[in-house]
Amino acid sequence: MNDDELLDRLRAHADELEAVRSGTIGRMLTDARARSGDASVKRRKPALLGAAIALATVVVVGGAVWRYAAQRRTIHVSASDPATSLPGQGAAVTARIELPDTIVGGSQVEAALVIDNNTGASITIPGCGPSWAIALTNASHASDIAFALPCREALVVQTGQTKFPTVVTATFAVCSNGTSNDDTTPKCLADTSPPPLPPGDYTAILVGLGKDPLPGIPNPSPVTVHLVAAP
């Protein structure tokens, strides 16, 4: 093969990609609009209010969870909103976040959303709504999670306990190589991947596209996580 033939092959490859791609833009835009949770557009909390909420969450929830974790083991368990699911009071549905209490910046750790469905029937959350993730936030880092995978699938919560595994990534979600006009975006690493989150205490929360990440499921309580720098 010579160089001209290689370029011909690349053009043929691009033609094939174009044939697959063509005619899908309208559907993509429709999917994107639905996936963005357009019907319940998110609102930015004022920065100070957001910081206050994050700090209050750390203080109120973090203290209890830290004490619990110190006595137990390295896995945090957070109860759902007490208003809907006090343990031992027959709450129909409860949810909690499980993840390690210490995370290394830049790493990915296994986590889970555990739902106890005591309603006696399965719960189906249809359509594009049940896009969720566990995000790390604190006063200086808002959740920048966006949603990729579960959008096209209904989420079915069977009776009993169901554990939905996920991965929590201790990095920024996006980064800039310096060409962006947004100076708040962190610089990408040399391999173009997003940089690790800075060390400190974070609150792991359930986030989703709409107002309620999982409609019909009570929000799990936030969990405090200590993020340490990579050695």
Added chain:
Amino acid sequence: MGRIGGNEILEAGDDDIEALLAQVAPGLQRALVASFGADVGAEATVDALAWAWARRRRALSLSNPGGYLYRVGASFARRSIQRAGRQRERDRFAVVPDRPVPDGSEPGLTPALAHLSPQQRGAVVLVHGYGFTLGDAAVSLGCSVSSLRNHLDRGMTRLRTELGVDL
């Protein structure tokens, strides 16, 4: 504008963001598909567009929305690839996985492309496949022309080596 990723007060009109996304979507999809393969690239395109839709005021303020959304989509794509780690790498870059190689096609091109970095793949396919100018490809990939040229040179060098191209 506040920090990235947080929830935003959205004041921009739907027509504005629709027009913007309709304008950038084809190029964004080409760039992400070129870099990450047909399936992952298409999915990442929708994710990036959704990200922009939910942050429309921010998206409308960007000087290079296509390039910026490429980087957003690339972040999604990497995450998706990490989750689907068992999928063979080279399958991601076959336009139709497991399809018999048609007459005249280079059977080694897909695995050779799979060995490039996403930026190298994007640069090679956009410039030499689609015929983008270096400037247009750089805008699509959200990088400078000099970076684009480096990705392109390294990608082509590696392709030539792997495919035994006579120089």
